Amino acid sequence: MLGIWTTDRIRAAEEKLLAVTPEGALMHKAAFGVAVHAAQMLAKHVGRVSGTRVTLLVGAGNNGGDALWAGAFLRKRGVRVTAVLLKPERAHEAGLAALRRARGRVVTADDGWPSIEQADLVIDGIVGLSARGPLRSDAAALVEHVSAPVLAVDLPSGVDPDTGAVDGPAVRATRTVTFGARKPVHVLNPGFCGQIHLVDIGLAEELGEPDLVQLGVADVAAAWPVPGPEDNKYTQGVTGIAAGSATYPGAAVLATGSAVLATSGMVRYAGSAADVVRADWPEVIGTGSVTDAGRVQSWVAGPGMGTGNEGRATLRHVLEQGVPVCADADAITLIAKFPDLLDARDPDTPLVLTPHAGEFERLTGAAPGADRAAAARAAARRFDAVVLLKGHSTVVAAPDGRTLVNVANGSWLATAGSGDVLSGLIGALLAAGLDPWLAAGAAAHVHGLAAYLAADGVPVPASKIQAAIPAAIRAVLAYTPR
Ligand SMILES: NC(=O)C1=CN([C@@H]2O[C@H](COP(=O)(O)OP(=O)(O)OC[C@H]3O[C@@H](n4cnc5c(N)ncnc54)[C@H](OP(=O)(O)O)[C@@H]3O)[C@@H](O)[C@H]2O)[C@@H](O)CC1
Numbered sequence: 001m002l003g004i005w006t007t008d009r010i011r012a013a014e015e016k017l018l019a020v021t022p023e024g025a026l027m028h029k030a031a032f033g034v035a036v037h038a039a040q041m042l043a044k045h046v047g048r049v050s051g052t053r054v055t056l057l058v059g060a061g062n063n064g065g066d067a068l069w070a071g072a073f074l075r076k077r078g079v080r081v082t083a084v085l086l087k088p089e090r091a092h093e094a095g096l097a098a099l100r101r102a103r104g105r106v107v108t109a110d111d112g113w114p115s116i117e118q119a120d121l122v123i124d125g126i127v128g129l130s131a132r133g134p135l136r137s138d139a140a141a142l143v144e145h146v147s148a149p150v151l152a153v154d155l156p157s158g159v160d161p162d163t164g165a166v167d168g169p170a171v172r173a174t175r176t177v178t179f180g181a182r183k184p185v186h187v188l189n190p191g192f193c194g195q196i197h198l199v200d201i202g203l204a205e206e207l208g209e210p211d212l213v214q215l216g217v218a219d220v221a222a223a224w225p226v227p228g229p230e231d232n233k234y235t236q237g238v239t240g241i242a243a244g245s246a247t248y249p250g251a252a253v254l255a256t257g258s259a260v261l262a263t264s265g266m267v268r269y270a271g272s273a274a275d276v277v278r279a280d281w282p283e284v285i286g287t288g289s290v291t292d293a294g295r296v297q298s299w300v301a302g303p304g305m306g307t308g309n310e311g312r313a314t315l316r317h318v319l320e321q322g323v324p325v326c327a328d329a330d331a332i333t334l335i336a337k338f339p340d341l342l343d344a345r346d347p348d349t350p351l352v353l354t355p356h357a358g359e360f361e362r363l364t365g366a367a368p369g370a371d372r373a374a375a376a377r378a379a380a381r382r383f384d385a386v387v388l389l390k391g392h393s394t395v396v397a398a399p400d401g402r403t404l405v406n407v408a409n410g411s412w413l414a415t416a417g418s419g420d421v422l423s424g425l426i427g428a429l430l431a432a433g434l435d436p437w438l439a440a441g442a443a444a445h446v447h448g449l450a451a452y453l454a455a456d457g458v459p460v461p462a463s464k465i466q467a468a469i470p471a472a473i474r475a476v477l478a479y480t481p482r
């Protein structure tokens with residue numbers, strides 16, 4: 001798993017490392033990494049490094065210091081460097097001296113705009129770990145002149161480092177070069193960061209347990225159920241799907257088919273769309289109601305199920321069965337409307353709730369707000385459930401505080417029926433006995449990958465996302481020899 005640490009934790013780790021490192025050494029490493037990436041970007045965007053123009057936007061702290069030192073390194077490659085100082089009296093002293101020694105130009109903010117407009121590359125050293133709120137007006141005015149690609153030092157200025165929230169003017173970077181460890185902004189707002197690169201400054205030993213994690217493909221591969229010679233159709237679990245209706249059978253077909261494709265376990269469908277489901281998925285055992293569905297090892301309830309009395313009775317029955325439940329879509333609305341439904345649940349059996357922002361607000365009474373990870377964690381504790389909060393970055397929190405983020409490869413997942421596909425995947429992994437937090441995270445990973453493969457750069461309907469599940473699982477499993 002890939003770790004992500006909040007700014008408090010990074011600062012604490014940096015302090016320990018600074019105490020045993022020669023003065024300036026960490027900043028030199030960081031800045032050298034910035035200069036290497038800047039040169040790569042110049043080669044890519046301009047076709048050469050020497051003779052190009054780079055403008056540094058320099059704030060009052062060490063983030064600006066990194067930019068100034070990077071400018072000094074770039075001078076050695078023949079780059080024409082101009083530093084625009086937002087706070088000349090507080091600019092990083094050693095960095096400024098280094099740039100001056102290297103014969104870089106230094107101007108104040110008032111005189112900065114021509115060099116920003118003429119730049120081949122802009123380096124954003126306005127603010128880093130100490131950022132609070134959106135860009136201040138002087139910085140925002142300068143950023144308006146930028147049209148060249150932007151390399152953000154540590155993180156794009158104006159974006160909250162710990163939540164990724166953008167609440168006003170902010171830098172939108174082409175590439176972000178960060179140091180020591182990734183911060184929440186990098187996974188919660190990758191759109192503003194662009195490509196993210198991590199430069200090692202020797203922090204790893206000081207960091208401790210991460211605050212957030214991202215599942216690597218190897219984690220998903222290790223978790224995904226693969227049958228062995230001793231397995232039969234029951235050993236990977238039977239998934240029950242309570243979804244769809246005679247009028248809206250689509251959700252049932254999408255959720256059920258996705259469960260069929262996820263593992264080699266069996267799938268039962270219970271509801272009024274049984275005929276349509278069977279026509280598409282003949283391997284599914286269909287019944288008209290959850291009460292005569294037979295035994296399952298997990299239930300998915302909600303997609304297209306309706307929020308009337310019938311849906312309510314179905315959800316209650318499913319929650320009473322003592323098996324893991326993934327409650328999605330209408331099931332979430334029902335729980336929001338009738339919280340006592342959760343009394344039917346054996347507290348020891350896992351529950352996975354999969355709200356988008358609107359459903360999250362219905363469920364908890366408040367929108368997720370700027371700090372989506374904290375919001376998901378609080379809801380997970382409150383409902384004693386795994387909460388998968390959908391978004392471009394999907395956050396999955398467990399009641400014990402474990403939190404992972406799944407970053408989408410593009411925005412193709414945001415399409416009608418896509419959530420039904422995800423719920424089927426989660427249900428199949430729950431039936432196979434995976435830890436519910438890992439099940440939700442692994443399902444989100446494969447779901448995102450299926451959308452990416454199916455879309456191939458153009459919009460894609462949910463049925464094609466579903467059809468790409470085998471290719472996505474194949475790609476994941478190819479990562480680890482078994
Ligand atoms: N420590 C280390 O070992 C290493 C650290 N490294 C680097 O140091 C960076 C952290 O540096 P830092 O802590 O000096 O502060 P930094 O982020 O530059 O902020 C400067 C000042 O900006 C201001 N400001 C705040 N919000 C603002 C806004 N929205 N818009 C505009 N301005 C705003 C605020 O000033 P004030 O409120 O006092 O006016 C604040 O004090 C880190 O990200 C990394 O790049 C690396 O070299 C590796 C080794």
Ligand SMILES: [K+]
Nearest residue numbers: 124127153155
């Ligand atoms: K920055």
